[in-house]
Amino acid sequence: MKNKSIFAIAIAGMMVVSMFAFVQPLVLSADQPLFKMTLVAPGSANLLRRQWGLIIANSFQSVGIDARVVFLGWGSVFDRILTPPPENIGKTWDEGGWDALFIGWTPGAPSTPFSGTFQIYYSKNLPPNANYFLWNNATSDRYIEEFMTKGYTPEGIEAFKNWQMVQYQDVPASQIFFSQAVFTADSVLNFHGYEWIFDNIGPTPQFLTGRNEVVLATTGELLDLCPPLSNSWYDTEVFNAIFDSLYYLDSNYEFQPALALDHPTVSADGRTYTYQLRPGVYFHDGIEVTADDVVFSFLAYLNPQSGSQQSAYEAGYIGEDITFKWLNGTSTRLVIDLENGVGYYPAPEDVSNPRKATIEAVDKYTVKITIADFGGLGKPAATFHPEGDGVAILPKHVLEAVPFEEWKEHPFNKGTGTYVANGQTFSGPMGCGPYKFVSYDPVRAIVTLEKFDNYWNKANLESQGLYQVQKFYVRYIVEKDAAIAALKNGEVHILDQNYQLARDYQAGNLNFATNYILRGSGIQQLGYNMRHPVFGTGTATPLGKQDPSRAAEAARYVRLAFDYLIPRKLIIDNLLSGFAEPASVHVNPLSPYYNTACVPRDYNPEKAKEYLAMAGYQVGAAGGQVTVGASYLVNEPIVFTGQFIIDPVAAVEEGGIVALLEMSTDNATFTPVAQTITTTGGYYQLIYVPTSTGTYYFRVTLTGVGAKTAAASTATGPTFPYAGLTLAVEPQTTPSVKVTVTSVDDMLTTYKNQVASLNSQVASLSSIAYGSLALAIIALIVAAVLGMRKK
Numbered sequence: 001m002k003n004k005s006i007f008a009i010a011i012a013g014m015m016v017v018s019m020f021a022f023v024q025p026l027v028l029s030a031d032q033p034l035f036k037m038t039l040v041a042p043g044s045a046n047l048l049r050r051q052w053g054l055i056i057a058n059s060f061q062s063v064g065i066d067a068r069v070v071f072l073g074w075g076s077v078f079d080r081i082l083t084p085p086p087e088n089i090g091k092t093w094d095e096g097g098w099d100a101l102f103i104g105w106t107p108g109a110p111s112t113p114f115s116g117t118f119q120i121y122y123s124k125n126l127p128p129n130a131n132y133f134l135w136n137n138a139t140s141d142r143y144i145e146e147f148m149t150k151g152y153t154p155e156g157i158e159a160f161k162n163w164q165m166v167q168y169q170d171v172p173a174s175q176i177f178f179s180q181a182v183f184t185a186d187s188v189l190n191f192h193g194y195e196w197i198f199d200n201i202g203p204t205p206q207f208l209t210g211r212n213e214v215v216l217a218t219t220g221e222l223l224d225l226c227p228p229l230s231n232s233w234y235d236t237e238v239f240n241a242i243f244d245s246l247y248y249l250d251s252n253y254e255f256q257p258a259l260a261l262d263h264p265t266v267s268a269d270g271r272t273y274t275y276q277l278r279p280g281v282y283f284h285d286g287i288e289v290t291a292d293d294v295v296f297s298f299l300a301y302l303n304p305q306s307g308s309q310q311s312a313y314e315a316g317y318i319g320e321d322i323t324f325k326w327l328n329g330t331s332t333r334l335v336i337d338l339e340n341g342v343g344y345y346p347a348p349e350d351v352s353n354p355r356k357a358t359i360e361a362v363d364k365y366t367v368k369i370t371i372a373d374f375g376g377l378g379k380p381a382a383t384f385h386p387e388g389d390g391v392a393i394l395p396k397h398v399l400e401a402v403p404f405e406e407w408k409e410h411p412f413n414k415g416t417g418t419y420v421a422n423g424q425t426f427s428g429p430m431g432c433g434p435y436k437f438v439s440y441d442p443v444r445a446i447v448t449l450e451k452f453d454n455y456w457n458k459a460n461l462e463s464q465g466l467y468q469v470q471k472f473y474v475r476y477i478v479e480k481d482a483a484i485a486a487l488k489n490g491e492v493h494i495l496d497q498n499y500q501l502a503r504d505y506q507a508g509n510l511n512f513a514t515n516y517i518l519r520g521s522g523i524q525q526l527g528y529n530m531r532h533p534v535f536g537t538g539t540a541t542p543l544g545k546q547d548p549s550r551a552a553e554a555a556r557y558v559r560l561a562f563d564y565l566i567p568r569k570l571i572i573d574n575l576l577s578g579f580a581e582p583a584s585v586h587v588n589p590l591s592p593y594y595n596t597a598c599v600p601r602d603y604n605p606e607k608a609k610e611y612l613a614m615a616g617y618q619v620g621a622a623g624g625q626v627t628v629g630a631s632y633l634v635n636e637p638i639v640f641t642g643q644f645i646i647d648p649v650a651a652v653e654e655g656g657i658v659a660l661l662e663m664s665t666d667n668a669t670f671t672p673v674a675q676t677i678t679t680t681g682g683y684y685q686l687i688y689v690p691t692s693t694g695t696y697y698f699r700v701t702l703t704g705v706g707a708k709t710a711a712a713s714t715a716t717g718p719t720f721p722y723a724g725l726t727l728a729v730e731p732q733t734t735p736s737v738k739v740t741v742t743s744v745d746d747m748l749t750t751y752k753n754q755v756a757s758l759n760s761q762v763a764s765l766s767s768i769a770y771g772s773l774a775l776a777i778i779a780l781i782v783a784a785v786l787g788m789r790k791k
Contacts, residue, residue, distance in 0.1 A: 542616025654706025
């Protein structure tokens, strides 16, 4: 009796479940993807980056790669990719790391490109330093060491051009384009030739005239205000005017003395640099800058304990076992373990490194720096000045009392909270630059800087009619339209180029302001995790599995395929209105040392497929997919959704592709019953309302005809003969799906019959309870069907 009860209840349960089965989707999968990857786009800063990220992901999908884009805030980008904890370095997205990153770089001075190349691409400069790709290429390192030690001589320049070809062929990152930025400002402002530097190196409000108060609008978010701890443009926009260095870049892109009286004297062997400091330079709290502050600043940049993102960069120029000699006659020592990103300070006697260097405060206004050999060529870096000695000068008397490990969260770096220096209260960074930090309001997202009346160069600048800006504000406005409106109504006076204003400029929306067209204004790239098992090490590629000795070769083939799948011209023409140049290598096209033999690769999906095949992948045409329910009521809409994998370039140019919903009663002869236009990513939605019951088969056909072409031909309706029009992409058809269309009365009859069958199975039990159960099931079915009818 007990077993029969359980059986009857189970049958009843299955009936209730089956009653709702018609709402379950039936999905027909596309071909198995070659591999999957996640492309990260910083979410709030450069909004157009989201769009070209999606275009490139669609392009990758078109050859069978399961590529998707995620948008992350800058904090998450730094935590996962740029400055991850040591245990996360090299991990993939699924492991908590990353696969590929869309990112932009400021261009640096066109006259001195060696330093940026060394910082970003030298294998030893692992995170938190700039080689976030983890590119480790022996040929690349050899050329870097060669041009760094030979400097801007014919031999050094030749090595630099050879290095560019190595990067071009190995593709640790796909360079997308160099911006031709539209930099927009209030027409009353005069930059006096510093507009390119203002918008690419860092704001220089001391050279602005026309207003006493100036507000710069920018798209990013504020992270770190202590220069060695930051590698973000959006931080630089604040702290650039707060700090001074030994030298500054003038409007002709030449380095001129600032806190140093002149360029350094250099010893005959090129290892020792001696600097004479300018007397009478004061920090914002009134304490004079001395040689100790310069020595301390190099210590801060070199020591990984401070959280410095520049330690490997400075260590490459200077050394990894550095003795610091102070004005009081004492000395301390720092030893850097670049491989593990660790600094030992003060270093114990049993810890050492063969690359020894000295940074000495000889007297109050004299600093002497003796550097180690660079790399393995037995020579020092020939470009230490001016590329390696450009540290921001920090106040030793303020920061020496703060343990290095606490710098990250200190008010000096965060701009919130307070500390006391020379009897005064400060709430943010303090330097000796032309402007002092006043406040940061995280709620209003605005930073306030104020002219420093005791600035060392005040009299000289004012005699030239400069240094007129009394207050300089940096305001964070994410949305472009809001920023343009703020400029128009006078709330802000300058727009950061990262708003990507080319379309607005071309449409005349910025005619109320002055617009500067700045060539070579930074590069946008897609960087690859060089430890990823498919496109980094290649161990997970078919070729790499078959022959492990060829795994790295296979990974390079995949990266070359990526490079051919980037529609640079489409992105530049459609998103940037032509205001950019396709990029091939990470060297500014304004630089006289650019290798013109490195030609940007044209968009070529067929070439990409060839390279994927060389890596062992079977690349075929990816099939479409359709998602739809299995059963529907008559006169109720049926919604079909899915995606075709299509060429994004053709889709964007045509504004989508015509797709048809086709129906059949025998799964052999199909008739078009609805049409739509896909998105540029190939997604579609089609709706059909059946007028009679029965069993039908549906499929979706991508005609291959673009929306613009169809419109120009007056093509209308699903029955139009699209086959006679010019194709933008190859036609595709999904497999058919079976859909049952029924009426409410038919459903009630079916369920009544099922209940009758159930009653016959349990009749032998002659139990009133089972009879009640059957009646309850009938009542539940009727109620459910009537409820659906109301919908």
